[in-house]
Amino acid sequence: MVSAVIERKREHEAPAADKAGVVGSHIDIRGVSHRFDLKEGPLPVLDDVSLDVKPGEFVALLGPSGCGKSTLLRLVAGLEPPSDGSIRQDGRSITRPDPSRIVVFQDPTLFPWRTVWDNVALGLQARGVLSRERSRVDEALSLVGLSEFAKTHPHQLSGGMAQRVALARAIVNEPSLLVLDEPLGKLDSLTRLAMQSELVSMWQRTGFTVLLVTHDVEEALFLAQRVVVFSERPAKIKADFEVDLPYPRHRGSPRLAELRHHALGLLGLDATW
Amino acid sequence: MSSATLTSTGVVPPGAEAAAPAAVAAPAEETRRARTSAGNPGVWWSGAIAALIWIAVGAVTRFIPNASIGFTEWNLTAEFGTGTALVGGLLLALAVIGPRLGAVAPVRGSGPWLIALAALTAVWQLLTAKYAVLPAPFFAPPQALVEVYLDDYARLADSFWNSLKLLAHGFFLGAAIGFLTGVGMGWSRVVGYWVHPLVRFIGPIPPTALLPLAFFFSPSSYAAAVFLIALATGFPVAVLTWSGVASVNRNYYDVARTMGASEWFLVLRVAIPAALPQVFVGLFMGLGGAFSVLVVAEMMGVKSGLGWYLTWAQGWASYTNMYAALIIMALLCSGLITLLFGVRDRVLSWQKGTLKW
Secondary structure, eight states: OOOOOOOOOEEEOOTTTSSSOOOOOOEEEEEEEEEEETTTTTEEEEEEEEEEETTOEEEEOOTTTTTSSHHHHHHHHTOOOOOOEEEEEEEEEEOOOOOEEEEESSOOOOOSSSSSHHHHHHHHHTOTTTTOHHHHHHHHHHHOOOOOGSSSSGSSHHHHHHHHHHHHHHHTTTOOOEEEESSTTSSSSHHHHHHHHHHHHHHHHHEEEEEEEOOOOHHHHHHHHEEEOSSSSSSSSEEEEEEOEEEEEEEEOOHHHHHHHHHHTTTOOOGGO | HHHHHHHHHHSSSSHHHHHHHHHHHHHHHOOOHIIIIOOOOOHHHHHHHHHHHHHHHHHHHHHOOOOOTTTTTTTTTHHHHHHHHHHHHHHHHHHHHHHHHTTTTTTTGGGHHHHHHHHHHHHHHHIIIISSSSOTTTTHHHHHHHHHHSSSSHHHHHHHHHHHHHHHHHHHHHHHHHHHHHHHHHHHHHHHHHHHHHHHHHHSSSGGGHHHHHHHSSSHHHHHHHHHHHHHHHHHHHHHHHHHHSSHHHHHHHHHTTTTTTHHIIIIIIIIIHHHHHHHHHHHHHHHHHHHHHHHHSSSSSSSSSHHHHHHHHHTTOHHHHHOOOOOOOOHHHHHHHHHHHHHHHHHHTSSSOOOO
């Protein structure tokens, strides 16, 4: 299979300039390969992945389960160094985790011993700036519409509310890159649809770059400006195309159906479409 | 049948007539029930039955003569009989009048227990003082315990206080060392490498087996007693803290690290709070361990304490004194466990469905 980074002509610019405060990161992934050293021998998970993400761009990484997309996110977040290749954020090499790149995982992973407010305050507290910037916690909570739940503990929240708290905990750090690892994967379908729209409006209001890993074709097409399709493990980039639709998008739009057919074809699943 | 035919001749149709009295009766029934449950709550029946049994205990104590075997003579028998009968009388008054004053609600649920306690006291009285089925000096009737409390309260209070002090010293020292050891083992690879085998090797030894060593190495006999209790507490606390820290969800660390958390933040704000439920299990086990070595720890080197009192009373076969001290010891241990549960409920209030003691 040929891994081809399709050269694209950008039909609409990533909306970065007019956003409040935050400027999105430019992420440059160049020739990244990664393998896990298991007892049975090395297991390659990423194979020569190159990807250039513009500041403020919303990019979805689409691929079959377990193909290595999430590993790529861990490398971008700086939680692990890549075996080969380089990842740069605004020209600087990524070597360790940094609050300018925040990850939201599939599980909300809220700290059960902290109230909602204290969970959102985590990043500010970790960097020792909480006493100065308490108001940012309140702002983040109201942005996700959970102000009145500030004093509750995570076990009292529904799945969707917990994931919204996780989002608030991420954006309170004013990241320039938001890394989303199937953040809506475990939500029921109605909550999921609502949260997709919320994600888009949050991204439009702030201006960070978004890398979204998903295995849901509709989700990728509804949210992202650009969709990168991965192959089976070891993951290679199979295709990279624009979703040339303005926001707010309509789920029933015929162009979306066309693109879905295209994407499913790339994943080898277009027989039923 | 005949009444139905009679009324059917009237203006009111029979069906409606039959329904009417029922409709009138229903509200009356309702108000009566409401009065019983709120305005006039009636008698607290289980309390009243308990009261009658307590009065019976008084009568049994007072009027059945004590069995006389050898030199054994139980003092305070008449006083105990009068006392229990008086308690029964007061309880009866409470059971009858209390509900009207709304004074029964907090104790209402314990009625069956009051009955059981009264019955047990009666059996105890009959088996010991009255018929000597359980003979002296190995068994003593309740009035003998009352006598011990009246005669020896100063020494018992002193012993209580000293045991509490010793337990507190040993428990806090052991819990602190065990906690730090556990966190170190769970967090640091180096500490784990060196300390884990030691804990595995020394930990399971019953602390009392180390008694001679403890006395040899400790600067004072009190320090040796503290050391034993600390050892009994420290091992379970260390092991459970370690397992708690080691089993913290890895994603918690990833989340905190991506947000710029330092190593110290990860230990103090992530690992330890996440491990706290396990730490408390260790603290409960440690407290139990501390109780179980208290008697041995106080056997040597101290001159006052409940464990010391037990040994001392057994030394001159005064089992009555021993029972009296045992009851105080039970209250002390139970009180401390209750206290620890209180602390746990406060600290871990974020957990759902915690067990109530």
